[in-house]
């Protein structure tokens with residue numbers, strides 16, 4: 001596996017190192033030893049599969065508050081996504097900056113999203129599947145989000161989303177203290 005730094009500290013693009021022969025190739029898709037050798041946690045609590053029927057489906061941005069913060073390690077196993085990561089760590093030199101990466105079934109690129117960053121992706125093909133490992137269990141009460149078009153971040157998406165959940169369209173405007181922000185689905189039931 002080859003680990004490449006991105007413009008946001010701790011967000012790594014990981015590429016396969018394939019052993020190719022007449023059958024095709026073999027490559028490691030995740031390795032605790034290699035993660036630890038790069039100073040990264042090799043903890044895995046869940047493997048998640050996200051299937052998206054239509055292109056231009058948007059999921060995110062999502063992150064979990066401490067003590068449930070997660071490292072996520074994503075790969076698009078079928079189709080293609082435009083993945084965006086926002087740095088939400090106030091002490092980081094790239095606080096509030098974002099990066100975008102194309103993850104596709106064909107390029108096998110993988111993305112490590114560390115604790116304190118929020119992740120979202122927009123599918124670019126029908127029948128797109130993303131598989132990802134997360135280091136913490138899902139904790140709905142600790143989940144927070146950023147609206148895909150929140151003006152605080154000025155993110156330029158390749159196209160407007162056509163399919164998006166009510167939760168993700170209604171995240172409130174970004175506030176620097178996310179623990180004080182209301183959760184839209186909690187508001188809806190109060």
Ligand SMILES: Cc1cn([C@H]2C[C@H](O)[C@@H](COP(=O)(O)OP(=O)(O)O[C@H]3O[C@@H](C)C(=O)[C@@H](O)[C@H]3O)O2)c(=O)[nH]c1=O
Pocket residue numbers: 046048050059060061062063072119120121137138165
């Ligand atoms: C994320 C998650 C959801 N769920 C449930 C809650 C809900 O009923 C249903 C769908 O949840 P969501 O709408 O939040 O799923 P989704 O929008 O796909 O959430 C994901 O978005 C991408 C961008 C990420 O980065 C992921 O970490 C994750 O937050 O699945 C779990 O049971 N476990 C989980 O780990």
